[in-house]
Amino acid sequence: MHNSLEELNWKHVDIGKEFRRTAKLKEFKIEDFGSIPNPLLRQIDSKIEHHFETETDIIWDGRLA
Numbered sequence: 908m909h910n911s912l913e914e915l916n917w918k919h920v921d922i923g924k925e926f927r928r929t930a931k932l933k934e935f936k937i938e939d940f941g942s943i944p945n946p947l948l949r950q951i952d953s954k955i956e957h958h959f960e961t962e963t964d965i966i967w968d969g970r971l972a
Contacts, residue, residue, distance in 0.1 A: 912966065920958065922969030926951055 912919055927937045929951050935943050959967065 915964070917964045917966060918962070919966045919968060920955075922955060922967060925955060929954075 929947070930937045930943060933943075933947055935947070958965070
């Protein structure tokens with residue numbers, strides 16, 4: 908029997924969405940990903956890493972995850 912994330916009370920995190928959301932907040936187009944400053948990329952990485960280390964019951968979904 909397959910359980911849904913809701914039934915399991917698990918959270919789904921789309922890492923790509925997180926990158927796009929943060930880029931938008933910082934007024935960068937995700938299409939211009941190569942021009943996003945390295946410090947901003949590291950900020951996004953750190954935020955995701957913090958969630959990864961401190962939260963449980965999460966499905967991480969991303970190209971490089």
